[in-house]
Amino acid sequence: MGRVARCKKILAFFRNFTILFPCVRNCEKEEKKMRFDEAYSGHVFIGASPDYEKSRVVLYGMPMDWTVSYRPGSRFGPGRIREVSIGLEEYSPYLDRELAEISYFDAGDMPLPFGNPQKSLDMIENYVGTLLDDGKFPFGLGGEHLVTWPVIRAVYKKYPDLAVIHFDAHTDLRTDYEGEPLSHATPIRKTAELIGPANVYSFGIRSGLKEEFEWAERNGMHIAKFEVLEPLKKVLPALSGRHVYVTVDIDVLDPAFAPGTGTVDAGGITSKELLASIHAIARSGVNVIGCDLVEVAPVYDHSEQTANTASKLVREMMLGWVK
Structure with missing residues (x-):
C-alpha cells in the first residue's frame, strides 16, 4: 500500500x-x-486555588537533591507531600482555622536542571524574587536543604532586617563539604554570613562538626541543642517587629516520627513538640514573611508516615503564619 x-x-x-x-x-x-479535581490526583496540595492573582500564598516545589552526600531522594518529597494531602482534614483544631480561610496557589515543582546546582539555585532565587514582587507569601517544599539558600538571598533583598528561624538536626554550618561549597551541609553558614550570625536562630541541633559549634558560639549565633519549644519561646519576644523567615528540616524530628529523610539522626524531638513550636510562632505575633519545609525523602518512608506528618505541618504553618 x-x-x-x-x-x-x-x-x-x-x-x-x-x-x-x-x-x-x-x-x-x-x-x-x-x-477531575486535581487534588484527588495528587497534583496539587488539597484546597489549593487555581487563581494565582488572588492567592496570598504560593506553594512551590524545589525538587533538588544534587548535592546529597548520603541518601538521595528528597527531590521526590514535594510531590509526595501533595499526594498524601488528600487524607488531611482542612480544619486545624489547634488554631481554629481552616484552609478555606486563606487563599493559596500551588505552582507545582520547578523544572530544575538535573545535576546543575548553581543554575538550579539561580532559578529558585529568581522565581522567589518574582513572588515577593507580586506580594506573595513564598512557601517552598524541598528538596535538599541547600534550596533554602537562594530563597534567603531573594528574601533578604526585600527585607534587610531579616531574621531566620531554623529547625534542624544538623548545624549546616560548614563552609564546604569535601571541597564543594554548594552542599546541603552549607546553607545556614551561607545564610549567617549574609544576614549576620546574630540574626540566625537554630533549634533542635544535635549533629555537626565541633568546629561548626565553635564558630556559632564565637560569632554570636543562637543555637539551641536538642530542644526546640522552650528555647524558642525565650527568643520570640526579641523577634517581635522583625521580618522572619522559617526553614524546617524534617529531620529535626526523631527518626521514630520521620524515618523518610536522607540523613536521620537519633535523639530528635516529637511531632507534638514541632507542632507546638509552629503554634508558638503563630501566637507570638512574629511577622513570618516566608517559609520552607525540606528533606522529605519518600523512598525511605515506607508507611508514608513522614510525608503525612509533613503535609500536616504544611497546613499548620499556613494557617498559623499567614494572616
Missing part, C-alpha cells in the same frame, strides 16, 4: 471513530466538565 493510500485509510478510521464516539470531536469543549 502506498503512502497516500495509507493516509486515506487512517483518515477514514478517525472519521468513523468520531461518529461512534462523538465526545472526541468535542474534547476541547468538554474538557472542563470531564476533568
Whole structure:
C-alpha cells in the first residue's frame, strides 16, 4: 500500500471513530466538565486555588537533591507531600482555622536542571524574587536543604532586617563539604554570613562538626541543642517587629516520627513538640514573611508516615503564619 493510500485509510478510521464516539470531536469543549479535581490526583496540595492573582500564598516545589552526600531522594518529597494531602482534614483544631480561610496557589515543582546546582539555585532565587514582587507569601517544599539558600538571598533583598528561624538536626554550618561549597551541609553558614550570625536562630541541633559549634558560639549565633519549644519561646519576644523567615528540616524530628529523610539522626524531638513550636510562632505575633519545609525523602518512608506528618505541618504553618 502506498503512502497516500495509507493516509486515506487512517483518515477514514478517525472519521468513523468520531461518529461512534462523538465526545472526541468535542474534547476541547468538554474538557472542563470531564476533568477531575486535581487534588484527588495528587497534583496539587488539597484546597489549593487555581487563581494565582488572588492567592496570598504560593506553594512551590524545589525538587533538588544534587548535592546529597548520603541518601538521595528528597527531590521526590514535594510531590509526595501533595499526594498524601488528600487524607488531611482542612480544619486545624489547634488554631481554629481552616484552609478555606486563606487563599493559596500551588505552582507545582520547578523544572530544575538535573545535576546543575548553581543554575538550579539561580532559578529558585529568581522565581522567589518574582513572588515577593507580586506580594506573595513564598512557601517552598524541598528538596535538599541547600534550596533554602537562594530563597534567603531573594528574601533578604526585600527585607534587610531579616531574621531566620531554623529547625534542624544538623548545624549546616560548614563552609564546604569535601571541597564543594554548594552542599546541603552549607546553607545556614551561607545564610549567617549574609544576614549576620546574630540574626540566625537554630533549634533542635544535635549533629555537626565541633568546629561548626565553635564558630556559632564565637560569632554570636543562637543555637539551641536538642530542644526546640522552650528555647524558642525565650527568643520570640526579641523577634517581635522583625521580618522572619522559617526553614524546617524534617529531620529535626526523631527518626521514630520521620524515618523518610536522607540523613536521620537519633535523639530528635516529637511531632507534638514541632507542632507546638509552629503554634508558638503563630501566637507570638512574629511577622513570618516566608517559609520552607525540606528533606522529605519518600523512598525511605515506607508507611508514608513522614510525608503525612509533613503535609500536616504544611497546613499548620499556613494557617498559623499567614494572616
